[in-house]
Amino acid sequence: MKSRRYHGRIERRKCTLYNNLSLIDKAAAWKDLRAIVSIESTCYFKSTGKEEKETRLYITSSSGDAKIIGTGVRSHWGIENNLHWQLDVSFNEDDSRKRAGYAAQNFSMLNRIALNLLKHDQSKKRSVRGKRLDAGWNNDYLLKILTN
Secondary structure, three states, X not given: OEEEEEXXXXXXXXXXXXXXXXXXXXXXXXXXXXXXXXXXXXXXEOOOOOEEEEEEEEEEOOOOOHHHHHHHHHHHHHHHHHHHHHHHHHHOHHHOOOOOOOHHHHHHHHHHHHHHHHHHOOOOXXXXXXXXXXXXXXXXXXXXXXXX
């Protein structure tokens, strides 16, 4: 069990591995399935005194212990959340009105490519949003980002 204090809340997570797969229907259909992972999360909000509990289940082919797998799950979501935060802040992705066909998926992929190109550029000490604006105003800078 691991506790963290941040942003006015205390969160506890407990990772449990279930290695006995005999009760899982068609477990053999999952290639290299070794365990079911259960992450039980309890979040206490200091300002309201409210407590929320959530259980998330995962499957894994890893033979690691609960501590290692729990850390891996947490790290994955940290990276994922950071990416989505960057896309929303730098590209206003949450405000997008694209709904027809594959437009939203296509633009999301273009935004991810642009984000990676902008992050890779070390020539300017600016935020991703600032670099994006610079690329829109300066064709030479845009070409530099696209060709590096």
